Amino acid sequence: MTPALITETKPEDWTYISEGGATIVFSYRGPHNVQFSDHVLRLRKVTHRSSDNTLDIDTEQPDDPMIAFQENIISKLVPSKFLPSLVMVVLDEHWLRSLVVLRDGDRPAGRRQMDQIDVHRKKGVLATDLIGGLSIAMEIKPKWGFLPTECHLSPETVALKTAVCRFCMHMSFKMEQGYVGTAYCPLDLFSCDETRVRKALDALWAGWYESDGSLNNLRFFVEGRMTKPDDDYLVQSLARFFTADKSTDLQNLRESFASFLAQALLDSPVLSLLSTLQRTLDILDIEGLSKLYTQTLPGFPCDGLGSSVPDPSMEEWEDFVKVYQSDYHYWNHTIPSPGHLRHYLMAYLLSATFKDCSIIIRPKSAQIGSFDIKIIDMDIKRMNRLGKWEKLDRQIVEYYKSSRSQRRCIDSQRVGQLGCT
Ligand SMILES: [Zn+2]
Incomplete structure (x- = not known):
């Protein structure tokens, strides 16, 4: 062609x-x-x-x-x-x-x-x-939908990392640096529990509204244009779409939005799929990956995790997917084999792709309650990012420990100690 x-x-x-x-x-x-x-x-x-x-x-x-x-x-x-x-x-x-x-x-x-x-x-x-030509479309960036397993975490981080999700810790760290925050927790969105999914959507709406649309976890598009909360035309379009009486009362709109979208997300396998891919590909946590890396390549000039590893070719990615869909699930992830280092590094990169993607939710027709969901922005991540992610992980956890917050995020999809048996 x-x-x-x-x-x-x-x-x-x-x-x-x-x-x-x-x-x-x-x-x-x-x-x-x-x-x-x-x-x-x-x-x-x-x-x-x-x-x-x-x-x-x-x-x-x-x-x-x-x-x-x-x-x-x-x-x-x-x-x-x-x-x-x-x-x-x-x-x-x-x-x-x-x-x-x-x-x-x-x-x-x-x-x-x-x-x-x-x-x-x-x-x-x-x-x-996926956005133009329609009255309305919504983009959600769900982020990390799981808590890590305990077995590869250090004694200093294990209690925290298994209680608070990565997004909530990172958000707290960003707010300390002056960013606009949100009470959204991805584990609520990924929970498959209607009350919690609605709570997550409610928090996404609040974050969108309070940040004047600058947070990227929720975006609204009306007739192909990204809109902000102060846009009257958006509010009218949302009212037409989500409410029977076309009421533009914002509290009403927020509740209708959370209710309709919760149903759409619960009816779709997309979030469960993303959560499973993220958690099974990031099975060692960045800490376990880092340990395996230094064990496998001792004395290697180390400018950070993955720094000396070339990026995979497309053929290697294809081989990796075959391994992931077969042997990978039978490997003993509790004691990862040094021979599998490259595959574990690639698995982590692929997990990052699924942690960073967005979903677009749009009505199939004018009929309310019928939605089409697509996953977008799935780009290849490169090995040279691993070192930065490892450093950021340390910074986030250290900051969060010092903040003495008592928050708990609940991972409802966690099956025992996946990968630690
Ligand atoms: Zn959380």
């Missing part, structure tokens, strides 16, 4: 939707086009500091790895009905520069200061537009 060329559209045809740490997303609003209508364009970003270290513009660049990663790896673990379609699109530097001029002002100021579209990329990703 001939690849789509972005130059067949005008930069004006694309509107800014949202962005994460690595990518930025635009939605097609131009004249009908078989390849572009109902699609979003996902572009890679580059920090201002590194934007001068451009890729050699004359070399052939590979396709965005996100496409092959989803096609070859993620689709083996997640049924395709929960995934958006992804295809490659050929980019053009002049076109991308025009897009920056047109749309950079629509980005949040904090993001604009840090990074920009990588205009030297020759290939981007076209994905199913």
